[in-house]
Amino acid sequence: MQGKSMIVDTSLCTACRGCQVACKQWHGLPGTKTKQTGTYQNPPDLSADTYKLVRFAEGRKEDGKPYWHFFSDSCRHCLDPGCMAGDQNNSIVQDKRTGAVLYTQGTRKLNYRAVREGCPYNIPRQDPRSKVLCKCDMCIDRLRDNMVPACVQACPTGALHFGDRRRILHKVALRVVELKKHYPKARALNPQDVRVVYIVTDDPDTYFELAEA
């Protein structure tokens, strides 16, 4: 099964957060009350009401020049999901056609800590009221109607791409070759293990400590 895949090309991302808003809009998720913490990253973390979050990271490179990296974080839809390891009752499923990893209502009976620790990217979150585990569902309902995920459709800079996995991996390879001309550190993160492939131009740690597994 090849299924579907997505590119998150951080070299094109301007952190407008259109993807983040489009995700909330489509899923009908409420806003989160937050406080000004000195960063544009808002809300501060993923939650049961936030499946997609643009992370902002700033600092200085070795040569002293400042960097400001944007990382549109969400579920990677692993080919072999770590979160499914402890799932005994089939409450986490992989869609046959697309390969999307989906959390069902049955996840409320799972051990939240074990599921979260099984994820190398720290993605799953628990709804405090219903105890159901939540994360990105690749807009599985939209895919059924031949629409692309809401975040991909919204992206104004073309940083997000969605399509058949074979073609997406080909695109990733071409893009990395192109980027390497200007950014020697450019590479794709875990392209063989995940469906949501991030392309970075710097060390992954400078984007987010869990950017790469």
Next chain:
Amino acid sequence: MPKFTRRQFLGASGALAGGLALSSLGIPLGALQAHARDLSKAGRIKTARTTISTCYYCSVSCGLLCSTDQKTGQIINIEGDPDHPISEGSLCAKGAAMFQMSDHNQHRLAKVLYRRPFGTEWEVKDWDWAVEKMARNIKSVRDQDFMYKNAQGQVVNRLETIGHMGSSKVDNEECWLITTMARALGLVHIDHQARV
């Protein structure tokens, strides 16, 4: 025919469509419940009336697709129009939040809230009271501080003691109206968060 409320109707049709779709996708039917609510949205959009519109927040004017439920006449989704020659379906954070401007958003204020000087609580007031109050304040400040000539004796006709802070949620035409009104009053401190 029994009368359905909107919620019952959507619940029933959504669950049905969801069940069919899920079984064809190969998802165990135990998963049906979880996605019935989500699937109902894609199903509803398929049968909804689609209207083409334009985002009004900036001069890029990205294309929008508005889905209106045929039964209820309510907007159920707004997203980018993939066929639009300029935006090709994309939207920025403001455009992507367009749905919030529909009456579907229960967080929008429906009444005037007033906090008196040094007050700590919001008071609910009616529009007549608020418009009267604003007009009175503007008039008295303008009468008092309007500057016909500056220190050099040049005609300036300006009012420096009132500023206007625009909203990030007004459209191009509203911006024009606000600017025109502010300039007519002689305001020079006019600001507005027109874009993201």
